Amino acid sequence: MWIFLDIDGVLVPEKKFDAPVGKDDLLKFDPHCLQIFEDVLQRYPEVFVVISSSWREIFTFDSIQPLFSPSIVERVVGFTPFLDPKIIHQFQYLRHQEVLEFLRQNNALEDFWVAIDDIREHYPSDTNVVVTDAYTGFDLSSALALELFLLAA
Known part of the structure; x- marks a missing residue:
């Protein structure tokens, strides 16, 4: 099983x-959002x-x-690929196409997957997407939605 994770x-x-964000804080996740997300992942060790x-x-x-966190880090396995800039104008759902390309490249097109993103569009x-509130990020409501998708897999 795969989770395709947006960050912002x-x-x-x-x-x-x-409030102003210092340079040292740019490359940091919100600890509360991360904890809630990782709490769900802990219950599903087969998810990457x-x-x-x-x-x-x-x-x-x-x-x-x-x-x-150290208990999750090895299950974070990579990035979705960049698509050929010559053809990306053909796709209505660019991020979805990047997910499909990742699955193709990893012989995983038949695997269950869910995306987590703040932009449903x-x-x-008809795809499995946990949509977060961009202002608050991944919260308990998002965790419940993710858990329901993972349980259904």
């Missing part, structure tokens, strides 16, 4: 930017996490992966 609006809620976020355009995987209406 999920583990980095917009409320973080209500793939970063599906604009953060992959700014930061390396080696700088993002250690932001997760990145995915077609």
Whole structure:
């Protein structure tokens, strides 16, 4: 099973930017959001996490992966791929296409997956998406929605 994880609006809620943010705090997750997310993951050891976020355009995987706790870090396995810029205009749901390409590249098209994102419009209406409130990020409501998807898998 796979979780395709956005970061801004999920583990980095917009409320973080209500006050000025120092340079040293830019590459940090909200500890409350992270704890709630990881609490769900602890109950599902067969689930892997793939970063599906604009953060992959700014930061390396080696700088993002250690932001997760030691008990989870090895299950955070990579980024969704960048699609060919010559063809991306063809896709209505670019982030969804990146997920499908990751699954294709990993021979996992038949595997269960769920996305966590603060923007529902990145995915077609018939896909499994936990939509977070961008201002508050991943919260108990998001955790319940994720748990329901994982239980149904």
